[in-house]
Amino acid sequence: MADLTTEFVGIKSPNPFWLASAPPTDKEYNVRRAFEAGWGGVVWKTLGEAGPPVVNVNGPRYGAIWGADRRLLGLNNIELITDRPLEVNLREIKAVKRDYPDRAIVVSLMVPCEEQAWKAILPLVEETGADGVELNFGCPHGMSERGMGSAVGQVPEYIEMVTRWVKQNTRMPCIVKLTPNITDIKQPALAAMRGGADAVSLINTINSITSVDLDLFAPEPTIDGKGAHGGYCGPAVKPIALNMVAEIARTPEMARLPISGIGGVTTWKDAAEFMALGAGNVQVCTAAMTYGFKIVQEMISGLSDYMDKKDMVATSELIGKAVPNLSDWQHLNLNYIAKAKINQDLCISCGRCFAACEDTSHQAIAMSADRTFTVKDDECVACNLCVNVCPVDDCITMEQMAAGAVDPRTGRTVLPDYANWTTHPNNPAAAKAAV
Ligand SMILES: Cc1cc2nc3c(=O)[nH]c(=O)nc-3n(C[C@H](O)[C@H](O)[C@H](O)COP(=O)(O)O)c2cc1C
Numbered sequence: 249m250a251d252l253t254t255e256f257v258g259i260k261s262p263n264p265f266w267l268a269s270a271p272p273t274d275k276e277y278n279v280r281r282a283f284e285a286g287w288g289g290v291v292w293k294t295l296g297e298a299g300p301p302v303v304n305v306n307g308p309r310y311g312a313i314w315g316a317d318r319r320l321l322g323l324n325n326i327e328l329i330t331d332r333p334l335e336v337n338l339r340e341i342k343a344v345k346r347d348y349p350d351r352a353i354v355v356s357l358m359v360p361c362e363e364q365a366w367k368a369i370l371p372l373v374e375e376t377g378a379d380g381v382e383l384n385f386g387c388p389h390g391m392s393e394r395g396m397g398s399a400v401g402q403v404p405e406y407i408e409m410v411t412r413w414v415k416q417n418t419r420m421p422c423i424v425k426l427t428p429n430i431t432d433i434k435q436p437a438l439a440a441m442r443g444g445a446d447a448v449s450l451i452n453t454i455n456s457i458t459s460v461d462l463d464l465f466a467p468e469p470t471i472d473g474k475g476a477h478g479g480y481c482g483p484a485v486k487p488i489a490l491n492m493v494a495e496i497a498r499t500p501e502m503a504r505l506p507i508s509g510i511g512g513v514t515t516w517k518d519a520a521e522f523m524a525l526g527a528g529n530v531q532v533c534t535a536a537m538t539y540g541f542k543i544v545q546e547m548i549s550g551l552s553d554y555m556d557k558k559d560m561v562a563t564s565e566l567i568g569k570a571v572p573n574l575s576d577w578q579h580l581n582l583n584y585i586a587k588a589k590i591n592q593d594l595c596i597s598c599g600r601c602f603a604a605c606e607d608t609s610h611q612a613i614a615m616s617a618d619r620t621f622t623v624k625d626d627e628c629v630a631c632n633l634c635v636n637v638c639p640v641d642d643c644i645t646m647e648q649m650a651a652g653a654v655d656p657r658t659g660r661t662v663l664p665d666y667a668n669w670t671t672h673p674n675n676p677a678a679a680k681a682a683v
Pocket of ligand 1 (some may be wrong): 268269270271294323325327328329356384386387425451452453480481483484485510511512513525531533534535584590
C-alpha cells in the first residue's frame with residue numbers, strides 16, 4: 249500500500265489533503281469533524297487583529313456558475329476574514345491541536361502592514377502549539393481596500409518585507425499564500441523566497457463577477473441593490489491554478505521552494521495533477537463546501553490506488569514528476585502527427601463533431617446521408633476540437649501516425665525519431681543555424 253504521509257516544511261501529516269483557510273476551517277466544531285473524516289491538515293480561517301473590526305454582509309455572500317447538470321463549477325464569495333474574536337479562535341486551535349497531534353494545523357494570518365502588528369500576533373499563535381503560519385496576501389475583496397490581502401500580494405516589495413518581519417519574529421514555518429490577481433506569478437513567489445518564506449501556497453481566489461441581476465441591474469450576489477466583485481474558486485479555476493503552480497515549480501531559482509497547491513481540487517486526480525506539477529500537498533475549500541468533509545475519503549483511496557498501480561510507495565515519487573515534461577511551445581515536436589478516429593460502435597450520430605469541425609475548424613469530418621461520421625485524414629490537423637465537443641467518452645480519439653507513414657494532408661513522411669526534429673524551423677537551434 250502506498251504511503252500517503254507527507255512532510256511539508258517540516259510539518260508531518262498522514263495524507264497530503266489539507267483544508268484551505270475558509271469557512272470549513274473557521275471553528276473548532278468544523279475542524280474536529282474534518283479530522284474525524286480523515287483530513288491530514290487544515291489551514292485555520294484567517295485571523296486578524298489590530299485593524300478595523302471585521303463585519304460580514306448579512307445578505308448573500310456567494311455567487312456561482314453551474315454546469316448543465318447543476319453541478320457547481322465555480323463559486324464566487326465576498327466573505328471577509330474571520331469575524332470571530334481572536335481569543336476564541338486561539339483557544340480552539342490549542343484545544344484541537346492538543347487532541348490531534350498527528351494532524352497539521354497551520355494558522356492563516358492577515359494583519360495591517362506594520363511590523364508591530366505582526367510582532368504582536370505571532371507569539372499568540374505560537375502559544376497554541378500550531379505547526380505554522382500562512383500569510384494571507386491573497387483575498388481580493390474587502391480586506392484589500394484596507395491595505396491588506398491582495399493589496400500586499402500585488403506588490404512584491406511588500407511581500408518580501410512582511411515575510412521578513414514574520415521570519416524574524418517567529419520560529420514557526422511560514423507559508424506565503426499568493427494571489428492570482430497578478431500578471432506574473434513568479435514575481436510574488438520570488439519575493440516571498442527573498443523574504444525567507446519556507447513555502448508558498450496558491451492560489452487564493454480570482455477577482456470575479458459571476459452574474460448580473462437583469463431586473464435590479466446589479467452584480468450578484470446583490471446586497472440591497474448593490475454588488476461588489478468577489479473571489480472566484482472551485483473546479484473552474486483549476487487550470488489557472490495548475491499553470492501558476494507549474495510556473496513556480498519549473499523556475500530554476502525556485503526549484504527547492506515547497507508549494508502547497510490550491511484551486512479547484514475536487515478529486516484524487518486533481519490532487520495528483522497538482523502534485524505531479526510540483527505541489528508538495530494540496531488544499532481544498534470549494535469541494536468540501538459542496539460535498540462535505542467525507543469527500544476526503546474518496547481522495548485518499550483514489551490517490552492510494554493510483555500510486556499502487558504506478559508502483560509508487562511514497563508521495564515524494566509523485567511530487568514534481570511532470571515538471572520536466574512542461575515545455576515552451578517552441579520545443580514541441582512538430583514531427584508528431586496524429587489523426588482523429590471515430591469509433592462507429594460508440595457514435596450516437598449527434599453530429600456535434602461535424603458541426604464544430606465543418607463550421608469552425610478544418611472541414612475534416614464527413615457526414616453521410618445516413619448520418620455516419622468519418623474523419624477525412626487529408627484535412628485533419630488533429631486539433632482535438634471534435635474530441636472535446638463529443639458527448640460520448642472515448643468515442644473520438646487521436647491516433648498517432650507511425651514513423652514512415654505519409655501524412656495525406658501535407659505529403660510529409662513521419663520521421664522515425666525525435667532527434668530528426670531538430671531540423672525543423674521551429675527549433676531555436678535550427679533557426680539559429682539557418683541565420
Ligand atoms: C467563502 C470563502 C472564504 C474564504 N476565506 C479565505 C480566508 O479567510 N483566507 C484565505 O487565505 N483564503 C480564503 N478563501 C480562499 C480559499 O482558501 C482557497 O484559496 C480558494 O477557495 C481556492 O480553493 P478551492 O478552489 O478549493 O475553493 C476563501 C474561499 C471561500 C470560498
